Amino acid sequence: xxxxxxxxxxxxxxxxxxxxxxxxxxxxxxxxxxxxxxxxxxxxxxxxxxxxxxxxxxxxxxxxxxxxxxxxxxxxxxxxxxxxxxxxxxxxxxxxxxxxxxxxxxxxxxxxxxxxxxxxxxxxxxxxxxxxxxxxxxxxxxxxxxxxxxxxxxxxxxxxxxxxxxxxxxxxxxxxxxxxxxxxxxxxxxxxxxxxxxxxxxxxxxxxxxxxxxxxxxxxxxxxxxxxxxxxxxxxxxxxxxxxxxxxxxxxxxxxxxxxxxxxxxxxxxxxxxxxxxxxxxxxxxxxxxxxxxxxxxxxxxxxxxxxxxxxxxxxxxxxxxxxxxxxxxxxxxxxxxxxxxxxxxxxxxxxxxxxxxxxxxxxxxxxxxxxxxxxxxxxxxxxxxxxxxxxxxxxxxxxxxxxxxxxxxxxxxxxxxxxxxxxxxxxxxxxxxxxxxxxxxxxxxxxxxxxxxxxxxxxxxxxxxxxxxxxxxxxxxxxxxxxxxxxxxxxxxxxxxxxxxxxxxxxxxxxxxxxxxxxxxxxxxxxxxxxxxxxxxxxxxxxxxxxxxxxxxxxxxxxxxxxxxxxxxxxxxxxxxxxxxxxxxxxxxxxxxxxxxxxxxxxxxxxxxxxxxxxxxxxxxxxxxxxxxxxxxxxxxxxxxxxxxxxxxxxxxxxxxxxxxxxxxxxxxxxxxxxxxxxxxxxxxxxxxxxxxxxxxxxxxxxxxxxxxxxxxxxxxxxxxxxxxxxxxxxxxxxxxxxxxxxxxxxxxxxxxxx
Numbered sequence: 001x002x003x004x005x006x007x008x009x010x011x012x013x014x015x016x017x018x019x020x021x022x023x024x025x026x027x028x029x030x031x032x033x034x035x036x037x038x039x040x041x042x043x044x045x046x047x048x049x050x051x052x053x054x055x056x057x058x059x060x061x062x063x064x065x066x067x068x069x070x071x072x073x074x075x076x077x078x079x080x081x082x083x084x085x086x087x088x089x090x091x092x093x094x095x096x097x098x099x100x101x102x103x104x105x106x107x108x109x110x111x112x113x114x115x116x117x118x119x120x121x122x123x124x125x126x127x128x129x130x131x132x133x134x135x136x137x138x139x140x141x142x143x144x145x146x147x148x149x150x151x152x153x154x155x156x157x158x159x160x161x162x163x164x165x166x167x168x169x170x171x172x173x174x175x176x177x178x179x180x181x182x183x184x185x186x187x188x189x190x191x192x193x194x195x196x197x198x199x200x201x202x203x204x205x206x207x208x209x210x211x212x213x214x215x216x217x218x219x220x221x222x223x224x225x226x227x228x229x230x231x232x233x234x235x236x237x238x239x240x241x242x243x244x245x246x247x248x249x250x251x252x253x254x255x256x257x258x259x260x261x262x263x264x265x266x267x268x269x270x271x272x273x274x275x276x277x278x279x280x281x282x283x284x285x286x287x288x289x290x291x292x293x294x295x296x297x298x299x300x301x302x303x304x305x306x307x308x309x310x311x312x313x314x315x316x317x318x319x320x321x322x323x324x325x326x327x328x329x330x331x332x333x334x335x336x337x338x339x340x341x342x343x344x345x346x347x348x349x350x351x352x353x354x355x356x357x358x359x360x361x362x363x364x365x366x367x368x369x370x371x372x373x374x375x376x377x378x379x380x381x382x383x384x385x386x387x388x389x390x391x392x393x394x395x396x397x398x399x400x401x402x403x404x405x406x407x408x409x410x411x412x413x414x415x416x417x418x419x420x421x422x423x424x425x426x427x428x429x430x431x432x433x434x435x436x437x438x439x440x441x442x443x444x445x446x447x448x449x450x451x452x453x454x455x456x457x458x459x460x461x462x463x464x465x466x467x468x469x470x471x472x473x474x475x476x477x478x479x480x481x482x483x484x485x486x487x488x489x490x491x492x493x494x495x496x497x498x499x500x501x502x503x504x505x506x507x508x509x510x511x512x513x514x515x516x517x518x519x520x521x522x523x524x525x526x527x528x529x530x531x532x533x534x535x536x537x538x539x540x541x542x543x544x545x546x547x548x549x550x551x552x553x554x555x556x557x558x559x560x561x562x563x564x565x566x567x568x569x570x571x572x573x574x575x576x577x578x579x580x581x582x583x584x585x586x587x588x589x590x591x592x593x594x595x596x597x598x599x600x601x602x603x604x605x606x607x608x609x610x611x612x613x614x615x616x617x618x619x620x621x622x623x624x625x626x627x628x629x630x631x632x633x634x635x636x637x638x639x640x641x642x643x644x645x646x647x648x649x650x651x652x653x654x655x656x657x658x659x660x661x662x663x664x665x666x667x668x669x670x671x672x673x674x675x676x677x678x679x680x681x682x683x684x685x686x687x688x689x690x691x692x693x694x695x696x697x698x699x700x701x702x703x704x705x706x707x708x709x710x711x712x713x714x715x716x717x718x719x720x721x722x723x724x725x726x727x728x729x730x731x732x733x734x735x736x737x738x739x740x741x742x743x744x745x746x747x748x749x750x751x752x753x754x755x756x
Contacts, residue, residue, distance in 0.1 A: 005041045009034065015120030022115060024071040036060065044131065051142070054132040058125055062149075065121040072118070122153050138169050147179065159183060167215075174224045177216030184208040185234060206238050221297045225304045228294040229311055232287055236315045239283045243317065284321050291325060295332075305329050306342050313349070322346060337420045340412040344428060347405040348459075355459040403459075406477070413484065419492035422485045426498055429478045432460055433471055440467040478502065491519065493526040500532060509540050513547060520561075527569035530558030531576050552580045567604055568626070574601050575631040582638045598635055601628065602661050605668040629675075629682035632662050636686060640693055647697050656717075659690045663724045671731040672738065684741065687725040694718050715752055722749035 016033065019025045025033070040057040043049060129146045136142070143166045150159040163180040170176055184205050213231040220227055291308055298304055308325050312318040326346050333339035409425045439457045461470045482499050485491070496519045503512035516533040534551035541547065549557070555577040562569045574597050581590050581597075605628055639654050641647045663669045672680055694717045725745045729738045 001045045004045060005038060008041055009038060015117040018115040019117035023075050024068060051136060054128060058128050061121055061125045068121060126158055140170060171219050174220055174227050177212060177227060178230045181209040181212040184212060209234055229307055232290050232308060233311055235286045235290060240315055242283060287321055288324060295328065302333050302336055302338055309342065335416055337416060337424060340416060341424050344405050344408045347408050351405060351459040417488055417490060419490050419495050422481060422490055423495045423498060426478060426481050429474055433474045436460060436467055436471045493524055493529060497532060509536060512536055513540065525561040527558060527562060527572045530554060530573060552577060555580060564604060570604055571626040575626055578631055578635060582634060602666045605666060627678055627682060628668060629679045629686060633682050633686045636689055640697060655693055669728050672728055673731055690721050691718065718752050719749060
């Protein structure tokens, strides 16, 4: 072991001596470096050497390399100042030309301060990484760290070898294939801005990048969506690069031929535009081939095709490519709601682009742009646009753009007449209405009349139509969709709720009320419909209308139609009914009904868990339907007399029955690990209200005249409550906030027990 370490240390003598001689490190620092390296090498030579030993060694060497770079910059600066002063001294003394030439020669030699020590530390880090990889069989995390280190220090030959070794051992790791291909295509950028050290120039190689992606696809092509998308994006990057070069060359050619006749200029521009469009389509052929092979390998993935559309929209001049993808979606997924939504979205994007391009051609913009030269944004692809382009568009003239999105909406409803399709189309129209309303609001708030205010929604407005008229037209179209769904007997809970929201926003409460009543009569007994119906009944009463059923009656009807084993629905309806009853004047009938509902809630709350939640409140679930703790707290506060001194023995029994049932006779308050943040806050308030009741509000027990006995009973009640709170919040003791709550309750319990 000692001989191997000594051999390694002797190899470091020359570069370390060079660093010392050039003043980068002092003698004492060199001694410290040698001592540290020797101890690290002894650790690595052990049979039981761990990965952490190698990583600590590498980290120390990286810090040393950073220090070396800073020291070298300082030494170089000192050399420059010294030689600048030497030149000035010779010029002031009037030396002959020979001495001046000699001084210039000295300046040249002074800047050549490179030596074997400059690359020594980086080479040593490479050596440590290679030993680490071989010893631990190329772990993926170390391999990626090594590749990142080689990339940062421009060790491109090493980086290529690292990627090659990694791909040999991890051919199924798609991220590694992507990184290697990205290095081959973009690697040349790394050394463009750094001229301080000699580096081997590495140019961009689309051939090598393609080879890597194709090899990766041969292995993972049947399963990897990401590799197909990355290969597609790679070709688009290359197309954009070629188009940029071609535009630069063409612009230069037009400038050189500026003295020719006007007729010849027009002919050249027309020929150039046609050639550019054709060339761009030819350039995109590899992308089309990649897409066709991707859907051939993974034919049933609609999400993959939609991601291809998203990728196209990240690059310019890909309109034709997007159209090809959308057509394949239409052909292969004609009965898919998601596919139709994608096509409608694509059509609206094209309407926006077309409207924007027409504004530029019509002279709204002061810049003269060659739209035909922009490839797939060319308006000549649409046969009905030729005549319109010849007329300038004024501010008062509305641009006429064919609304292909609405045509697709009608076609989608005829092809796929499902409730989901009707819902998506209705929401799409609601989105358009919202955009128009926002545009009208911004126009009213603005001080000047500027066409830019309505530029974003101009494609939604027909000729001789203002924003308000467009909103009304879209609202009528939305009503037609709802009517068509009703006529075709297409129903769903979400579609009904969506229509109710639309009617409520238009102050058509009675129509919305009848719609909910009809849906429930039809047999759609979803708890959300009953709750929405009850809320609508309450709003109608508030606005002076007279609904047929009160909110409480509607919720009772919902409970009758909901089986108790449908736990979520039953809990939602029960909690809403309790809130409605507690908002009404007190009576014996309401008290009995509240007690009955409370007992059922305790029964159904046994074993209720809400997955994907933690005690910190970061709920991963989409929606928390019921907060039982909040309902229990409201019922407890409703039962406790509001005035101090008016509490009776019957009130004591009622209140203690409630909190005993929640805390001690049910599993709901046994652990806080399955509770949301709102539930934890409500349960803490529940404990605090119970403790405050026993401390100040509760009446003395009947027949107990001895004060010491009453005090003892009160102490027992409080101790039991504190112990229940500590047990509940103690189950989540790992959380710092809950730990402070437990400590607070524990101190109060100690004060009661021991009088501390």
